[in-house]
Amino acid sequence: MVVADRIEIKKEDLSALYGRFRRNPNPPRPPARQPSQHGGKLKQDWDTTVADIKASRRVSGIDTDNLMVLELVSDALSATSLDRLLSMCNLWIVEEVKLPQSEKSKLVVQFEDASAMSTFENERLLYMQDSSERGTLAPGQRRELFDCIEEIRKLKRDDRIGQRLKKHLDSGKTLGNDFFTVNIDVWYNGDQGTILEIEAQIRSALGTGGSQLLGDLFELQTLLLGRAKVNEFTLNVLLDLDVIACVDFPMETILHDYSGLYAQDFTPVVHNDLDENAPLATVIDSGIFSGNPLLSAIIVGEEDFDFTENTASDLNGHGTGVAGIVVYGDFSHIFNENPIFKPLVRLCNGKVMHDDGQGNPVYSKERRPEQIVKEAIEYFNEHYHCRVFNLSSGDLDYLYAGGRQLTWAGMLDQLARDLDIVIIVSAGNQYPDLPDFISRDDLCQKVRNQLLNPAHRLIDPATAALAVSVGSITRGATPDVRTGITAIAAGNAGMMSVFTRAGKGVNGAVKPEFVDYGGNYSVSQITRGTSRWRTNDRLMMEPTTNHTNDKSFRGWVGTSFAAPHVTHYAARLERLLEAQIDEAPSANLIRAMLASAACCPDELRSWAEDAVDASHVGIRAQKAENRLRLIGYGKIDDEVLFSTADDPKHVTLFAEDELTLRSLHLYKIPVPTEFINVKGAKRISIGFAYNPPTRMSRKEYIANSLFVEVFRRTDAEKLLNFAQKKEHGLEEDADAALENFRKQYGAAFEPGSTTIQNSTLQQRVWAKGKTGGKDLLWDENEPYIYILITGKERFTHAEKEIPQSYALAVTFSYDAEEDILLHQKIAENVSIRNRVEERTRIRERIQNQG
Secondary structure, three states: OOOOOOOOOOOOOOOOOOOOOOOOOOOOOOOOHHHHHHHHHHHHHHHHHHHHHHHHHHHOOOOOOOEEOOOEEOOOOHHHHHHHHHHHEEEEEEEEEEEEEEEEOEEEEEEHHHHHHHHHHHHHHHHHOOOOOOOOOOOHHHHHHHHHHHEOOOOOOHHHHHHHHHHHHHHHOOOOOEEEEEEEEEOOOOOHHHHHHHHHHHHHHHHHOOOEEEEEEEOOOEEEEEEEEEEEHHHHHHHOOEEEEEOOOOOOOOOOOEEEEEOOOOEEEOOOOOOOOEEEEEEEEEEOOOOOOOOOEEEEEEEEEEOOOOOOOOOOOOHHHHHHHHHHHHHHHHHHHEEEEOOOOOEEEEEEEOOOOOOEEEEEOOOHHHHHHHHHHHHHHHOOOEEEEEEEOOOEEEEOOOOOOOHHHHHHHHHHHHHOEEEEEEEEEEEOOOOOOOOOHHHHHHHEEEOHHHHOOOOOOOOOOOOOEEEEEEEOOOOOOOOOOOOEEEOOOOOEEOOEOOOOOOOHHOOOEEEEEEOOEEEEEEEEEEEEEEOOOOOHHHEEEOOOOOOOEEEEOHHHHHHHHHHHHHHHHHHHHHHHHOOOOHHHHHHHHHHHOOOOOOOHHHHHHHHOOOOOOOOOOOHHHHHHHHHHEEEEOOOOOOOOOOOEEEEEEEEEEEOOOOOOOEEEEEOHHHHHHHHOOOEEEEEEEEOEEEEOOOOOOOOOOEEEEEEOOHHHHHHHHEEEEEEOHHHHHHHHHHHHHHHEEEEOOOOOOHHOOOOOOEEEEEEEOOOOOOOHHOOOOOOEEEEEEEEEOOOOOOOOOOOOOEEEEEEEEEEOOOOOHHHHHHHHHHHOOOOOHHHHHHHHHHHHHO
């Protein structure tokens, strides 16, 4: 294996001089209330709500006052007051969301027992009396808290109806008299000792008439997931049960089969020289057909988690198609060259789906997909030490429209952080409307604009904050004429596919982060004037491996086949980095490297920025926002990603560290004058990744927010003076100082840090043409830039004192004939980290202490 000679750097020694961010720079002011009047209203709300909940529990056969879930509508509730509320009553926030078109927040809180409820009620009584007595809270604290609670109410029945169930009920269809299966999400406070009690409550509510809980509940951070067999009566019981968060029908078809035939007349010749140290990735899908000669020798482990077909082999084809791209990467160039196939990645086969008899891969009706996928990932991580996973499936009924994180995505985030793994997820497909059009250009523009419509929003789990999501671009735009039917391509080569989905993620995070080849549609006419989509145009599909013995190859279309391109890169990169640093690279480092190697060609950039969002009501065009929603950071350039010291035109620096929240780290990066003056396009791309704790219960979702600032024409002394101002000044003064500092010294890296600071994977790029770049040329010696990394917590959490891990990658690239000795010049002027020396010093210190 060739070891990539990337340059590992270390941060500047700031000798404990760093800036501090203070939480809530502009704390909201509580509304002015009259305590006796407002306290009386809250008492009426409280009594009515508690009585209603207890009455419904008695009807459901539940005899307990524990796990009381209430909804508080708050106005200007500060983080400090919220923390006091939680600690005062031993409350657990099960959900915190901002109400639409309002500054108010809805808090769903869970009281663990009657004592906690009593404490809350006692404090409310003291508030109503405007008492100066200190209870659990001081009088001023109590006043601030209850002034902000506008309303107390029971959760509404409609809040518990899932999207598929709601669609069924709204259609007027009856549920019939037979039993059927539903998914249930149950509020949970994280205390494993309560799970058996909660299960007993639900079983009691379902009664003994045939309805039943199917298996044990599956534990997530703030939810328990399960399935139940119910009839119409017991469904209504569940919908009225306050501990239930959501009831819905299970998924049916997860993905559509957009495939067609892609036959090859030759027998593939495989040269396999992979050993036990070769890259490894797990495909979580419908299985893998090991009989294909392209795959037979590279599957190192397989397991059936679906149990429907009683085999780990792929009887559908979807998983085998994904696997082929994970192993070989891009097949298209091989067909036009010497047909010798060299696998680059070994496989683990995690079968989680089966064929539904109509060509669609589906999940079992017996268990939740979240549970099956979690088991598969944990299994291959534990038994095969696999750290790169491909998941090309999702829930078409659950589109992300803002607000709370989706359940499946939240589970993946928890796994990604706990296991330090990289999970690549497809963005999802949407069968597009076929608009009326007067020309091919008109068609391309209209289907492009459709991608910003609500129907093309991301599905669960593509919004996972710590996973990598991938959308689809087209490879070809020449329809197959051998069918005898004239057709036109719906998109030019290298543009977004008409079926792909677009972002944003939670709190406006960039999603999907990357795009890659996933195929294209064409439009044909059976009769003149009547157009229709042709989804299996063989020249515009993504070629990959087939799951039967009659042929080796098959064409597919969909984001499912864009994602494995990125999985292929991630698996190879993991092993390259491990060989260089002599230890397993963090998931953060892998993600940061992927981001630093991603680029967006000018034509694709312009195409995305010119899209028109029909729902946008502002006057100013949102070009940059449209681009990030559609293509994220672009397509990963494998030549940049896998460049070595022998490549004169690409150099990558990287660093891994831990940042104490609200402090700052500083990296001094040399920018050789030869790089600035070279007569060719030049680019500096920064990739940055971190893995904050996540909480599905919180509207902020990610606990910590880190971001990157880039400064030029300044020096460390000025930056340290700025840091001292932040240290001693008020937060609003520090924010103003930061903005002024950006204006005076900020380097022209896009997008801006505030645009992407809610993304756990970030990219910032400086790009110039042949004569550009003089904005960085300022020092009479070697010029340089400073990269500043800082952050703050977004809400109080148990891990706030633990430093936040991150990784940084900085890639220099240029396009010119001359060799400017870029690698040598950067290496001579940057602070290089030596891990071997660090390990030696640590061992010596331990020995001396012993």
